[in-house]
Amino acid sequence: MPSAMIEVNGLTKRYRDRVAVDDLTFSVPEGEILGFLGPNGAGKSTTMKVLTGYLPASSGTVKVAGHDVFEEPYEVKRRIGYLPETPPLYPEMSVRGYLRFVASLKGVTRGQMASELDRVAHATGITEVLERLIQNLSKGFRQRVGLAQALLGSPPVLILDEPTEGLDPSQRAEVRQLIRGLAGQHTVILSTHILPEVTMTCARVLILNQGKMVAFDAIQNLAHALGQGDQTSLEDIFLKLTAAA
Amino acid sequence: MRNALAIARKELSIYFTTPWAYVVFTAMLGISSFFFVNLLATFREVQGLARAYGWNRLPTEYAAFKNLTDGVVVQLWDVIAVVTLFVAPFLSMRLFAEEKRNRTFELLMTAPVRPWEIVLGKYLGGLGVVWATLGLTIVFPVTLSLFGASESGTALEWSTVALGFAGILLWGAACMAVGMFVSALTESQMLAAFLTFAILLPWMLLRGLAQSAEEPWRSVANYLSFSSQLSNLSRGVLDLKALVFFASVVVFSLLLTHRAVEAQRWA
Numbered sequence: 001m002p003s004a005m006i007e008v009n010g011l012t013k014r015y016r017d018r019v020a021v022d023d024l025t026f027s028v029p030e031g032e033i034l035g036f037l038g039p040n041g042a043g044k045s046t047t048m049k050v051l052t053g054y055l056p057a058s059s060g061t062v063k064v065a066g067h068d069v070f071e072e073p074y075e076v077k078r079r080i081g082y083l084p085e086t087p088p089l090y091p092e093m094s095v096r097g098y099l100r101f102v103a104s105l106k107g108v109t110r111g112q113m114a115s116e117l118d119r120v121a122h123a124t125g126i127t128e129v130l131e132r133l134i135q136n137l138s139k140g141f142r143q144r145v146g147l148a149q150a151l152l153g154s155p156p157v158l159i160l161d162e163p164t165e166g167l168d169p170s171q172r173a174e175v176r177q178l179i180r181g182l183a184g185q186h187t188v189i190l191s192t193h194i195l196p197e198v199t200m201t202c203a204r205v206l207i208l209n210q211g212k213m214v215a216f217d218a219i220q221n222l223a224h225a226l227g228q229g230d231q232t233s234l235e236d237i238f239l240k241l242t243a244a245a
Numbered sequence: 246m247r248n249a250l251a252i253a254r255k256e257l258s259i260y261f262t263t264p265w266a267y268v269v270f271t272a273m274l275g276i277s278s279f280f281f282v283n284l285l286a287t288f289r290e291v292q293g294l295a296r297a298y299g300w301n302r303l304p305t306e307y308a309a310f311k312n313l314t315d316g317v318v319v320q321l322w323d324v325i326a327v328v329t330l331f332v333a334p335f336l337s338m339r340l341f342a343e344e345k346r347n348r349t350f351e352l353l354m355t356a357p358v359r360p361w362e363i364v365l366g367k368y369l370g371g372l373g374v375v376w377a378t379l380g381l382t383i384v385f386p387v388t389l390s391l392f393g394a395s396e397s398g399t400a401l402e403w404s405t406v407a408l409g410f411a412g413i414l415l416w417g418a419a420c421m422a423v424g425m426f427v428s429a430l431t432e433s434q435m436l437a438a439f440l441t442f443a444i445l446l447p448w449m450l451l452r453g454l455a456q457s458a459e460e461p462w463r464s465v466a467n468y469l470s471f472s473s474q475l476s477n478l479s480r481g482v483l484d485l486k487a488l489v490f491f492a493s494v495v496v497f498s499l500l501l502t503h504r505a506v507e508a509q510r511w512a
Contacts, residue, residue, distance in 0.1 A: 084355075
């Protein structure tokens with residue numbers, strides 16, 4: 001078994017009195033794509049924010065490639081590409097200007113800049129909008145620019161919060177394809193509430209409900225564990241688990 | 246440092262692609278031109294009176310109008326300092342507040358960038374735009390030196406003008422630093438601008454406000470007041486104490502901003 005790229009141990013996040021994430025423990029081996037599922041408000045985005053070092057954990061530890069997020073934030077941030085819930089875009093900038101800015105923060109050198117921009121623009125299908133201002137882009141393009149930003153510098157870990165949000169079905173299929181292509185070289189955590197998407201892209205799923213982990217396994221195993229046949233859809237599993245809690 | 250410069254470049258490119266910088270440039274030039282023309286008119290009037298009656302018979306406060314440097318430029322710097330007080334909060338307000346509102350703060354905080362690089366980069370960007378605004382006002386002394394004349398040859402005493410201008414630049418740098426710190430505390434740009442103004446205005450006028458206070462408070466207030474620190478420089482006196490004072494305000498504000506950004510990690 002390959003070494004764990006992401007290790008989360010007893011992670012709890014409280015906002016004042018409200019517990020957003022409750023004692024979460026899991027690990028993701030290198031090169032795997034983990035699906036993060038849960039109803040709205042289950043703590044998916046909060047967990048991702050802690051993983052990327054944006055928010056501190058109330059207790060518990062998070063390690064990425066052996067580095068603790070809180071102790072060595074810089075080492076962790078160097079290794080993560082992150083697409084937050086709301087793509088972090090500057091509306092006044094052109095897509096190219098924006099990507100160039102993010103790439104320089106991620107340490108892409110001047111010499112590699114042009115080819116790196118080409119690579120991510122091609123992968124996310126935004127080549128034709130590179131010169132446009134972000135404020136004039138459609139929601140789907142904005143989402144893809146956000147995704148392109150996460151891919152810059154080819155970080156070993158990608159944390160994608162609802163990457164297919166706001167895309168039409170054909171774009172969604174393209175992004176799925178793209179994410180599936182990342183498996184092996186990249187460790188990916190991907191959250192979504194579009195269930196078929198997880199079945200198509202992820203090897204394993206983690207289901208959160210009200211901040212607690214209700215399942216963490218391969219999709220087939222989950223179906224077996226619930227005493228149903230291989231035909232059970234993820235939707236059935238999801239509804240069953242989140243209703244029970 | 247490379248990251249700080251990348252952030253500074255980004256800030257400048259946003260200032261200059263949105264109308265903000267141009268609105269502020271126009272306001273600065275418009276208001277100071279108005280005062281410049283007025284000061285010139287007063288200057289001519291007093292010179293006329295002096296020719297008719299002689300300087301000895303004019304009130305002593307007219308003595309400043311003996312030359313263009315003291316009569317126009319030095320007084321114009323005071324006006325520009327006040328205009329800066331009004332426009333600087335509008336330039337500084339967006340530095341952090343906009344990032345937070347736009348959710349781009351998350352990008353900066355999760356990129357491999359250290360908090361001090363974010364603070365420094367943002368400050369350099371802000372400094373660039375406020376110095377560009379103030380840089381435009383050099384057009385007034387230049388105009389005077391091109392078209393003015395005096396008995397001693399050159400129309401202006403450039404060393405005095407330069408020190409006054411340096412004072413104005415330092416004042417702009419201090420306003421920007423305080424404004425950036427306030428901007429790091431809120432998501433609302435309007436609130437940031439208003440609070441910055443509410444801090445800078447009494448701070449600038451501290452000397453006047455503390456006139457009736459007891460010693461040693463009056464001396465303390467006098468020392469801390471921006472207007473008394475500026476007064477020597479704008480009159481062309483090289484005042485090291487003032488340089489140290491402005492540098493301290495900037496450094497202290499940057500440190501506070503750094504704390505505010507770091508606090509995100511502990512929230």
